[in-house]
Amino acid sequence: MIQITMPLNFLGTVYREIRQALIDMAEMFDLLEQPAEIEDKPGAGALGVPRGEIAFDNVRFGYDAARPILKGISFTAEAGKTVAIVGPSGSGKSTIGRLLFRFYDVDGGALRIDGQDLRDVTQKSVHAQIGVVPQDTVLFNDTIYYNIAYGRPDATRAEIEDAARAARIHEFVKSLPEGYETAVGERGLKLSGGEKQRVGIARTLLKNPPILLLDEATSALDTQTERDIQVSLREMSRGRTVLTIAHRLSTVADADLIIVLEAGVIVERGTHEELLAARGRYHAMWHRQAAEREKEELVESEI
Ligand code: ATP
Numbered sequence: 334m335i336q337i338t339m340p341l342n343f344l345g346t347v348y349r350e351i352r353q354a355l356i357d358m359a360e361m362f363d364l365l366e367q368p369a370e371i372e373d374k375p376g377a378g379a380l381g382v383p384r385g386e387i388a389f390d391n392v393r394f395g396y397d398a399a400r401p402i403l404k405g406i407s408f409t410a411e412a413g414k415t416v417a418i419v420g421p422s423g424s425g426k427s428t429i430g431r432l433l434f435r436f437y438d439v440d441g442g443a444l445r446i447d448g449q450d451l452r453d454v455t456q457k458s459v460h461a462q463i464g465v466v467p468q469d470t471v472l473f474n475d476t477i478y479y480n481i482a483y484g485r486p487d488a489t490r491a492e493i494e495d496a497a498r499a500a501r502i503h504e505f506v507k508s509l510p511e512g513y514e515t516a517v518g519e520r521g522l523k524l525s526g527g528e529k530q531r532v533g534i535a536r537t538l539l540k541n542p543p544i545l546l547l548d549e550a551t552s553a554l555d556t557q558t559e560r561d562i563q564v565s566l567r568e569m570s571r572g573r574t575v576l577t578i579a580h581r582l583s584t585v586a587d588a589d590l591i592i593v594l595e596a597g598v599i600v601e602r603g604t605h606e607e608l609l610a611a612r613g614r615y616h617a618m619w620h621r622q623a624a625e626r627e628k629e630e631l632v633e634s635e636i
Pocket of ligand 1: 396397402420421422423424425426427428429580
């Protein structure tokens with residue numbers, strides 16, 4: 334009997350690990366366009382995160398040697414603080430997220446979490462400590478319960494419902510005839526963009542990682558839903574170090590530090606107030622996007 338169950342258990346573990354790897358890959362799809370082929374050093378240890386400080390120290394990186402993308406990036410996200418990366422399309426924002434998740438290793442300089450160079454620890458341990466809330470949460474063709482529980486398969490029903498409450502999806506789930514047993518995904522109930530993102534938030538809350546990487550929604554959500562999601566994200570950020578890849582400025586105003594990136598170089602940094610007062614690039618971007626937002630809200634209120 335033991336001889337039969339052991340290999341089955343082993344296969345179960347392998348199967349779960351493969352599914353976890355697939356979901357990591359799929360969830361990072363927006364951040365990651367092609368899986369990297371980085372290898373752990375022989376005997377590499379696990380990343381420990383007693384505090385959660387992230388430090389980019391003169392980081393240089395290019396997807397190929399001929400074309401540098403990040404050209405000497407230095408900033409520190411102190412433990413428990415939120416740092417937002419903003420900048421034009423193609424400036425390298427998502428690339429910073431991919432390096433933090435160690436999908437790639439830096440070409441020059443160093444990236445450290447609590448003083449440990451990410452090249453010296455296992456990729457798996459980095460993934461275990463960082464929760465990713467992507468633009469588009471990937472759902473399995475399974476129940477809502479399963480989809481949330483995926484964040485931590487040994488979680489109890491009470492913990493899963495608590496995570497759903499914190500992500501503000503619990504009431505919606507309870508209102509469905511089959512509640513948490515409702516099948517979702519391609520072959521089940523189609524969830525809206527906002528509902529899917531809440532499932533993703535609940536899943537990440539359940540994983541309870543000390544570091545969060547947020548890839549903010551670009552457009553799919555209407556203004557009200559975006560605001561509601563922002564409230565959930567802000568609550569989730571409490572007590573964690575957060576790196577936000579922001580495609581819109583409306584969501585970054587209360588970050589502890591805003592980094593403005595342009596063509597792989599940090600051109601401005603500071604808080605929202607400091608950057609507005611500086612009347613530089615952030616100031617110009619803010620006023621341009623505020624005008625666009627007003628237009629959108631006008632259109633929404635007319636619908
Ligand atoms: P956006 O706001 O449009 O998402 P971004 O600031 O996040 O843009 P990145 O996705 O970091 O920009 O891309 C920075 C540059 O790196 C771009 O010029 C892009 O073409 C290039 N790039 C991104 N991913 C790859 C890849 N897998 N291989 C080669 N080049 C890539």
